[in-house]
Amino acid sequence: MDRLLDAVAALGRLSLGLCRSVGAVAVFAAVALSGLLRPPFHARNFARAFAEVAYFSLPVVGLTALFTGMALALQSYTGFARFNAEGAVANVVVLSITRELGPVIAALMIAGRIGAAFAAEIGTMRVTDQIDALSTLSTDPMRYLVTPRIAATTLALPLLVLVADILGVAGGFLIGTGKLDFTAAGYLRATVDFLQAMDVVSGLVKAAVFGFFVALMGCWCGYTSRGGAEGVGAATTQAVVSSSILILASNYVLTELFFAR
Amino acid sequence: MSAVPKLRLVGLRKAFGAKVVLDGVDLEVPRGSSMVILGGSGSGKSVTVKCVLGLIEPDGGRIEIDGRDLAALPRAERAAVLDRTGMLFQNGALFDSLPVWENVCFKLLAQKRIPRRAARDKAAEVLAQVGLGPEVCDLWPAELSGGMQKRVALARAIAAGPDLIFFDEPTTGLDPIMAAVIDGLIVDVVKRLGATAVSITHDMASARRIGDHAAMIHKGRIVWTGPAKALGNSGNPLVDQFARGEREGPITMDLRR
Numbered sequence: 001m002d003r004l005l006d007a008v009a010a011l012g013r014l015s016l017g018l019c020r021s022v023g024a025v026a027v028f029a030a031v032a033l034s035g036l037l038r039p040p041f042h043a044r045n046f047a048r049a050f051a052e053v054a055y056f057s058l059p060v061v062g063l064t065a066l067f068t069g070m071a072l073a074l075q076s077y078t079g080f081a082r083f084n085a086e087g088a089v090a091n092v093v094v095l096s097i098t099r100e101l102g103p104v105i106a107a108l109m110i111a112g113r114i115g116a117a118f119a120a121e122i123g124t125m126r127v128t129d130q131i132d133a134l135s136t137l138s139t140d141p142m143r144y145l146v147t148p149r150i151a152a153t154t155l156a157l158p159l160l161v162l163v164a165d166i167l168g169v170a171g172g173f174l175i176g177t178g179k180l181d182f183t184a185a186g187y188l189r190a191t192v193d194f195l196q197a198m199d200v201v202s203g204l205v206k207a208a209v210f211g212f213f214v215a216l217m218g219c220w221c222g223y224t225s226r227g228g229a230e231g232v233g234a235a236t237t238q239a240v241v242s243s244s245i246l247i248l249a250s251n252y253v254l255t256e257l258f259f260a261r
Numbered sequence: 262m263s264a265v266p267k268l269r270l271v272g273l274r275k276a277f278g279a280k281v282v283l284d285g286v287d288l289e290v291p292r293g294s295s296m297v298i299l300g301g302s303g304s305g306k307s308v309t310v311k312c313v314l315g316l317i318e319p320d321g322g323r324i325e326i327d328g329r330d331l332a333a334l335p336r337a338e339r340a341a342v343l344d345r346t347g348m349l350f351q352n353g354a355l356f357d358s359l360p361v362w363e364n365v366c367f368k369l370l371a372q373k374r375i376p377r378r379a380a381r382d383k384a385a386e387v388l389a390q391v392g393l394g395p396e397v398c399d400l401w402p403a404e405l406s407g408g409m410q411k412r413v414a415l416a417r418a419i420a421a422g423p424d425l426i427f428f429d430e431p432t433t434g435l436d437p438i439m440a441a442v443i444d445g446l447i448v449d450v451v452k453r454l455g456a457t458a459v460s461i462t463h464d465m466a467s468a469r470r471i472g473d474h475a476a477m478i479h480k481g482r483i484v485w486t487g488p489a490k491a492l493g494n495s496g497n498p499l500v501d502q503f504a505r506g507e508r509e510g511p512i513t514m515d516l517r518r
Contacts (some may be wrong), residue, residue, distance in 0.1 A: 040371070121358075129354040132316050136348040137368040137417075138340070144371075 028146075028220050035140075035147030042148050049152035053114055053211070054159050060113060061106045065164035068101055069093060069171025077180050089180065090190035093172030098199045099259075102165040104251055107210035110157060111243040115218035118149055119239035122222025123232035131223070146223065150215040157211030158204040165203065202258040209254060210247045217243040265328040267292040267425055267457040268313065273322035275308055282308045284481030285322065290474070295451060295458040297472030297489055299503060301512065304478045306461040307351075310427050313459075315343055326425065347423035347456075351430040353414035355402035361388070361413050362398040368421040387416045390453070391446050408439040412446065419450050426451060428460040432467045444470040465504050468492060477503065479512070 035041075076092045122145055125131050134141045169191060176182040218239045225235035266289040273286040282305045290296040300306045311317040313324055315331070324331045326342050334342065355364050362384035369375045375383055385395040391412040402410060411431065418426055431447060432440035444467050451458045462468050468475060472489030477500045485497040493504040502510030 124357070128352060129350045130356055132311070132314075133348070133350055133354040133356070135316055136314055136343075136346065137371065137421075138344045139368070139371045 025216070025220055028223070029150075029216050031142050032146040032150050032216070032219070035143040036151060040143065042144050045144065045148035046152050049149045049215075050156050052117070053110060053153050054156035057110060057113055057160060058163060061109050061160050061164050062167050064105050064109055065097070065102060065168040066171040068105055069097055069168035069173075070175045071171075072096055072101070072168075073172035073175040073180065077176075086180070087190070089176055090172065090182070090187045091194040093176075094169050094191045094195050095199060097168035097172070098165050098195065098203045100203075100251070100255070102168050103161050103203045103206040103210060104247065106161045106164045107157065107207065107214060107247045108244055110153070110160070110211070111214045111217075111240050111247060114153060115214040115239045115243045116236045118215060118218030119222040119225070119236045120232055122146075122219055123225035123235040124222075126223060126225050127228050127232060141223075146219040149219055150212060153211040153215035154208050155211070157214070158207040161203055161207035162200075165200065198258070202254070205258075206251060206254050209250055213246040213250065214243045217246065265292070266290055266325075267294075267327065268296075268459065269323075269325040269328075270309070270313070271323040271325070273309065273312060273324065274320045275305070275312060275317065276320055281481055283312070283319070283322075286478065286481065286483055288476055288483050288486070290457055290459055292457055293455060294473045295448070295460065295471055295489075297460045297462060297468040297475045298478055299462065299468060299475060299492075299500070300478035301503070302463075305481050306478055307429055309478070310348075310429060310459065310461060314346060314348060314427065315339070345424050347418035347421070347426040349411075349414050349418045349426070349428045349431055351433055353402070353410040355405075355410060355414055355417070357402055359402075360398065361400050361402065361405070364402065364413060365398075365416045365420050367417060372421075374421070383420070384416070387420045388413070390419070390450060391416045392442070407434055408436075408443070411435065411439075411443055415443070415446060415450065419454060422454060423456060424454070425457050425459070426454075428458065428462075428471075430461055430463065431471075432462065432464050437466075440464065440467060441470070447471050465492060465506075 073089055073093050076089045077086055080086050080088055080092075122131075125145070131141045131145070134144055173184075173187055173191070176187045177184050221235040221239035221242070222232075225231045268288070268290040270286050270288040273283050274281075275283040282303075286305070286309055288296075288298075298306050298309065308317060312319045329342060331339050331342065356367070359367070362381045363370065365384040365387050366375065366380040369383065370377060370380055381398055384398055388395065388397055393409065393412055393416070397405070397409065397413070402413070405413060415431075428447060431443055435443060447458070447460070448471055458471070460468075460471055469489055469492060475487060475489040475492055476483050477485040477497070479499055485495060485500045487495055493501060495501055495504070498511050502512050
């Protein structure tokens with residue numbers, strides 16, 4: 001009986017802790033977003049974060065999308081050949097990339113690259129008193145550090161996903177025409193005819209949501225880090241893990257909202 | 262000297278969980294004077310200063326600057342009062358991602374008190390006051406030695422012309438000559454600004470150089486205040502033991518053997 005009570009108590013503590021954390025992150029997000037409503041706006045920090053996400057992440061996201069499109073075309077072909085449906089490769093590639101893989105893969109790469117960087121940078125500022133120094137210099141650390149990063153990542157990730165979509169489809173096209181005997185015109189026609197605006201738009205909306213989560217968790221984990229180098233390391237890991245989980249969970253919810261019948 | 266002290270702390274209390282750090286700190290810092298707060302590690306010196314600067318919320322007590330109770334002020338007025346303070350952090354806390362000139366003029370730029378193109382010249386001017394040349398302006402904090410970082414941090418603390426400046430362990434980690442240089446700079450800039458200074462230090466030589474008055478904090482309370490010159494022969498056994506660095510005395514360290 002005691003063991004059962006201990007287990008229930010542990011479960012209760014876990015649930016309370018989770019609720020507390022979710023509440024704290026929600027308040028943190030609300031404070032950060034309120035910074036968008038009134039000045040000062042730290043345009044330089046916004047521009048720096050935007051460039052970091054939209055421009056300097058292009059190679060890693062582009063390559064990932066390209067190889068994903070290539071692998072997808074190959075997998076679809078070998079799988080569909082069992083049902084004599086090889087002709088659907090282009091359709092599968094474009095739908096998978098624009099609706100799912102483009103946004104999710106780009107967001108996961110950004111979580112590893114940008115979310116981790118935000119956590120490490122802000123975490124280091126926290127443990128070296130730089131955040132306190134901002135306050136003593138009459139600058140709100142939330143508005144200076146967090147609001148611009150969240151705004152920039154939320155706006156930049158859809159642009160990055162648009163590029164990822166194009167390169168992912170291009171990867172499928174390369175394999176389709178170079179290895180699988182599709183004609184270039186036939187592959188492109190199949191791609192364009194099958195694609196609907198909603199497929200792309202839904203992916204871009206997902207990207208904005210994923211971008212928000214990546215930046216939010218990166219900033220939150222960094223801002224609340226404690227305990228020197230070890231704390232910053234833990235914050236960085238936590239940022240990547242939590243934002244990856246949020247990306248995958250919210251992807252399901254958004255897919256349900258957009259496409260469930 | 263004005264009757265209203267520049268800074269007055271009344272019964273300031275702060276605990277972290279079960280650990281009581283400030284247990285009713287009472288302190289007055291006269292306008293235009295330099296007060297040194299002494300105390301062992303963990304005695305609550307830094308927490309006191311962080312409470313004054315609004316970085317930590319105290320559990321109780323009153324903080325008055327120019328006779329105005331900070332807790333009773335509307336948010337904007339409180340921010341305006343704190344806007345006239347400066348702080349030199351123990352490790353400098355310079356912003357790694359900004360060059361020296363932007364660090365020095367950070368507050369002026371953030372508040373748009375000077376245009377960006379004039380900020381570099383202003384930074385060079387303030388850096389000269391702490392003995393650094395204009396060639397330092399374009400360096401990054403990581404490229405500076407410990408002494409230079411302290412001087413840049415001092416320049417940043419005074420650039421906006423505060424009238425109440427806090428120095429947290431300004432000479433920690435510096436060699437004795439550089440420590441004396443920093444102390445001299447602190448005395449100079451505080452006099453030039455006509456500011457009130459509050460310094461936290463373990464360094465007795467530094468305390469005597471920069472302080473007009475000294476206060477000793479022990480177990481979360483101020484146990485002695487007096488002239489900084491009296492350190493070492495204050496008549497208070499706690500202060501005298503601390504000032505002389507003696508092992509035997511009323512202050513005991515919990516050492517596990």
